[in-house]
Amino acid sequence: MPEKIRHPPIDKEKVQQAQAEIHLLKDQCKGCGYCIEYCPRKVLEESEEINARGVRPPKVVDNSKCIICSFCTAICPDFAIFVEEKPTRKTKEV
Amino acid sequence: MLQKLLTGPHFLNGDLACAEGALLAGCRFFAGYPITPATEIAEHLSQRMPELGGIYVQMEDEIASMAAIIGASYSGLKAMTATSGPGFSLMQENIGLAVMTEAPCVIVDVMRGGPSTGQPTMPGQQDVMQAKWGSHGDYGIIALTPASVQEMFDFTIEAFNLSETYRVPTLLMADEIVGHMWEKVVIPSPEKLKIINRKKPQVPPEKYKAFKPDDDLVPPMACFGEGYHFHATGLTHDESGYPKTSSSEVQSELVNRLCQKIEKNAHKIIRYEKTMLDDAEVAVVAYGIVARAALSAVRKARENGIKAGLLRLITIWPFPTEQVAKVAKQTKGIVVPEMNCGQLVREVERAAKETPVTFISKLGEEPHTPMEILNAIEGVN
Amino acid sequence: MVLEEVHPFSKYLRAEMMPHIWCPGCGNGIVLNCFVHALDELKYDMDKLVVVSGIGCIGRTAGYINTDSFHTTHGRALAFATGVKLANPELDVVVISGDGDLFAIGGNHFIHAARRNMGIKVLCANNLNYGMTGGQQGPTTPLESLTTTSPYGSIEHPFNLVHLAAASGSTFVARWTTLHVRRLTQSIKKMMQKKGFCFVEVLAQCPEIYGRYNKMRSGLEMMSWFKRASVVENFSDPSKAEISSDKIPVGEFVDIEKLSYERMLHEKISKINEKAMEKV
Numbered sequence: 001m002p003e004k005i006r007h008p009p010i011d012k013e014k015v016q017q018a019q020a021e022i023h024l025l026k027d028q029c030k031g032c033g034y035c036i037e038y039c040p041r042k043v044l045e046e047s048e049e050i051n052a053r054g055v056r057p058p059k060v061v062d063n064s065k066c067i068i069c070s071f072c073t074a075i076c077p078d079f080a081i082f083v084e085e086k087p088t089r090k091t092k093e094v
Numbered sequence: 095m096l097q098k099l100l101t102g103p104h105f106l107n108g109d110l111a112c113a114e115g116a117l118l119a120g121c122r123f124f125a126g127y128p129i130t131p132a133t134e135i136a137e138h139l140s141q142r143m144p145e146l147g148g149i150y151v152q153m154e155d156e157i158a159s160m161a162a163i164i165g166a167s168y169s170g171l172k173a174m175t176a177t178s179g180p181g182f183s184l185m186q187e188n189i190g191l192a193v194m195t196e197a198p199c200v201i202v203d204v205m206r207g208g209p210s211t212g213q214p215t216m217p218g219q220q221d222v223m224q225a226k227w228g229s230h231g232d233y234g235i236i237a238l239t240p241a242s243v244q245e246m247f248d249f250t251i252e253a254f255n256l257s258e259t260y261r262v263p264t265l266l267m268a269d270e271i272v273g274h275m276w277e278k279v280v281i282p283s284p285e286k287l288k289i290i291n292r293k294k295p296q297v298p299p300e301k302y303k304a305f306k307p308d309d310d311l312v313p314p315m316a317c318f319g320e321g322y323h324f325h326a327t328g329l330t331h332d333e334s335g336y337p338k339t340s341s342s343e344v345q346s347e348l349v350n351r352l353c354q355k356i357e358k359n360a361h362k363i364i365r366y367e368k369t370m371l372d373d374a375e376v377a378v379v380a381y382g383i384v385a386r387a388a389l390s391a392v393r394k395a396r397e398n399g400i401k402a403g404l405l406r407l408i409t410i411w412p413f414p415t416e417q418v419a420k421v422a423k424q425t426k427g428i429v430v431p432e433m434n435c436g437q438l439v440r441e442v443e444r445a446a447k448e449t450p451v452t453f454i455s456k457l458g459e460e461p462h463t464p465m466e467i468l469n470a471i472e473g474v475n
Numbered sequence: 476m477v478l479e480e481v482h483p484f485s486k487y488l489r490a491e492m493m494p495h496i497w498c499p500g501c502g503n504g505i506v507l508n509c510f511v512h513a514l515d516e517l518k519y520d521m522d523k524l525v526v527v528s529g530i531g532c533i534g535r536t537a538g539y540i541n542t543d544s545f546h547t548t549h550g551r552a553l554a555f556a557t558g559v560k561l562a563n564p565e566l567d568v569v570v571i572s573g574d575g576d577l578f579a580i581g582g583n584h585f586i587h588a589a590r591r592n593m594g595i596k597v598l599c600a601n602n603l604n605y606g607m608t609g610g611q612q613g614p615t616t617p618l619e620s621l622t623t624t625s626p627y628g629s630i631e632h633p634f635n636l637v638h639l640a641a642a643s644g645s646t647f648v649a650r651w652t653t654l655h656v657r658r659l660t661q662s663i664k665k666m667m668q669k670k671g672f673c674f675v676e677v678l679a680q681c682p683e684i685y686g687r688y689n690k691m692r693s694g695l696e697m698m699s700w701f702k703r704a705s706v707v708e709n710f711s712d713p714s715k716a717e718i719s720s721d722k723i724p725v726g727e728f729v730d731i732e733k734l735s736y737e738r739m740l741h742e743k744i745s746k747i748n749e750k751a752m753e754k755v
Contacts, residue, residue, distance in 0.1 A: 028494055030498075031499055034500070055499070076504070077503070078504055084483075125558060144743055153557070154587040158551070158584055159554075161547065164558065191551075328546060337535075
C-alpha cells in the first residue's frame with residue numbers, strides 16, 4: 001500500500017495486500033524492454049548484469065509497488081518473466 | 095434401390111471404375127478440381143461419397159486439392175484426388191510435401207495431350223517422367239499404369255494399398271482412352287478384397303517419435319486427435335519430426351531413407367506382365383493403352399513366324415530395371431512404343447545396355463496401330 | 476524474489492524446441508504468448524487442437540506449441556486445414572500464419588476458405604513484410620515503405636485485411652496490435668469458441684527488418700507507433716479500416732452467425748442416408 005492515501009480503504013486493517021512474486025528467467029530474456037516500458041507502476045528497470053544472450057535483462061526496483069497486473073507476463077515475447085501472487089495472503093478476522 | 099458399394103459385373107468407363115475402386119478401397123475423402131478427362135471421377139464421387147458418409151469437396155484449384163488430401167490423410171482418412179496434365183504440374187510442390195511428410199494418398203493422372211493446355215480430349219503418355227521427377231528434390235515414388243477399365247478398378251485399390259503400406263503418395267497414370275472407354279468390370283464382394291491400412295504406433299504418446307522408421311524403413315503413423323501431439327513439417331526433420339535444417343547428417347539420412355523406402359522394397363512393389371517372352375528374340379516393352387496394340391502386334395508377329403514377346407509394365411516407378419535387363423539379354427532388340435517423344439524409353443535403354451532399342455513415337459488422338467508396332471518388330475528381326 | 480525455472484505456460488510449449496528463433500522484440504513472440512494464454516484461460520483440451528502453419532517466421536509457431544501440428548508449403552495452410560477439418564470435424568483447427576503466406580501466395584485459398592465458411596480459425600501475424608527471407612515487400616506493406624525489394628519506396632497499395640476477410644464472408648473479424656495483449660487474448664478466446672470461419676489479424680512488429688528500414692529502429696519505437704496510432708473502433712465499417720502511419724483502426728469488426736460448411740455437409744449426408752433407408 002502506498003505511504004499516503006487520502007481515503008484509505010475501510011478494511012485496510014483487515015485485508016493484507018497481495019504480495020507479488022516476480023520470476024525472471026534471466027537467460028531467456030532478449031532485452032526488448034517491453035516489460036520495463038509498459039509496467040504501469042514502473043516496477044522494473046534494466047539491470048547492470050549481462051545474461052547468457054549478451055543483453056541486459058530487467059531487474060525489480062521495488063517489489064512492493066507491483067500490483068500483479070501481469071502485463072509484463074502477457075507482453076513478454078520470450079516467456080522470460082511471470083508474476084504470481086505470494087501464497088501468504090491472509091484475511092485477518094477482526 | 096440405393097446400393098452402398100457395388101459388386102458383381104458392371105458396364106463402366108475407366109473414370110467411374112476408378113471412383114468405385116477407391117470407394118471399395120476405403121477412400122472416404124476426395125478433393126478435386128474439374129479437368130478433362132478426369133472430371134467424371136469428381137462428378138461420380140460427389141454423388142457417391144455422401145451416400146457412404148464420405149466427404150467430397152471441390153477445391154479452388156489443384157494445388158489446394160493436393161494440400162487438402164494430405165490434411166485429410168493426416169486426420170486419418172484415405173484420400174484421393176484426380177487430375178490431368180496441367181493439374182498434375184500444379185500439384186508437384188505438394189506431392190513433394192506428401193513425400194516429405196510421408197502422407198499416404200492417391201493421385202490419379204488421366205494423361206492427355208500436352209504440353210500446357212494441349213489437347214484436352216486426346217490421349218497421351220507425356221507425364222510419365224514427370225511422375226518420377228516432377229517435384230524438386232530427391233525422392234522415391236510409386237506409379238501404376240492401367241491398360242483396361244478392369245485395371246482402372248483393380249489398380250486404384252492396389253494404389254491405396256501401396257500408399258498405406260509405404261506411406262508414400264501413389265500415382266495412377268491412366269490416359270484419356272482408358273479413362274473414357276466403356277468395358278465390363280467384375281467387382282468382387284468386399285470380403286474378397288485385400289485392403290491394407292497404415293501401421294499405427296505401438297508405443298504410448300510420450301515414447302512416440304513421428305518419423306522413426308521400422309525395419310522396413312516406414313514409420314508407424316499417428317493421426318491428429320489421437321493424443322500423440324506430434325509435429326510434421328516439409329522442412330528437413332529428424333526422427334522426432336522437428337525441423338533440423340542445419341545438419342548434413344539429418345538431411346542425408348532423411349533423403350536417403352525416402353529414396354530407399356521404395357528402392358529397397360522395389361521387389362515387393364514392382365508388377366509387370368510377360369506374354370510369350372520365354373523364347374522371344376524381339377521384345378516389345380509397353381504400358382498403358384499402347385500395350386493393348388502391342389499385344390495384338392506381338393500375336394500377329396508370332397503368326398508370321400517371328401519370335402516376339404511383350405513385357406507390359408504395370409509399375410513404371412520404381413522402374414523394373416532388372417526385368418527389362420533380363421529381357422534385353424535374351425533378345426536381339428527391344429521395341430518401345432510410347433505416346434510421347436521418348437520418355438520411359440530412356441529407362442529401357444539404360445537397363446538394356448548393349449541391346450538395341452527402337453523407339454516409336456505417336457502423338458495425337460490414336461495410339462499406335464498394331465501394324466505400326468508390327469513393322470517395327472519386323473525391322474528389328 | 477524467488478527464482479523458479481518453470482513458466483506457467485511451459486506445458487503448452489515443446490521444451491526441446493525452445494527458445495524460439497525470433498528476434499529480440501519480435502511481435503511473433505507476443506502472438507504466441509497471447510494464443511497460449513487464451514488456451515490456458517479456456518482450459519483447452521489440447522488433444523482436440525491442431526495447429527497448422529505456413530512458411531515464414533510466424534510459421535515456426537506450429538513447431539513450438541505442444542499439440543498436433545503441421546508446417547505446410549508456402550501459402551497452402553488453409554487448403555491443408557480444410558482437409559483436416561472436413562476429415563475430422565471434432566478437431567479444432569487453427570491456422571497461424573503471416574501476411575505474405577496467407578494473402579499473397581495463399582490469397583486464393585484464404586478467400587475460398589472464408590467463402591465456404593469452413594470452421595477454421597485464422598490467426599494472422601501481420602508484420603508488413605516478408606520477414607523470414609530478409610524483408611521484401613508484401614501485400615500489406617504500406618505505401619512508400621522501404622523494403623529490400625522496394626528500395627525507392629513501395630508503389631503498391633496494401634490490402635486492408637479486415638475488409639478482405641469481411642468481404643470474403645468471414646463470420647468473425649478482429650484486428651489488434653501486439654500492444655493490446657489483453658484484448659487480443661479475449662478475441663482469440665472468442666474465436667476459439669465460435670463456429671465458422673474466424674479471422675484475427677495482429678499487427679506484429681518486425682523491428683529488425685521492417686522497423687529498421689522504416690525509421691523505427693527498435694521494438695519499442697514500433698510499439699509506440701502502435702500506441703500513438705491505434706484507435707479502438709468496434710463494429711465500424713471494415714472497408715474504412717485501412718492502416719496508415721497516423722491511424723490503425725483496431726477492434727472486433729464482424730461477429731455474425733452463419734451455417735458452417737461442416738454443419739451443412741453433415742446435414743446433407745444425414746438427409747441422403749435417410750432417403751436411402753426409406754427406399755430399402
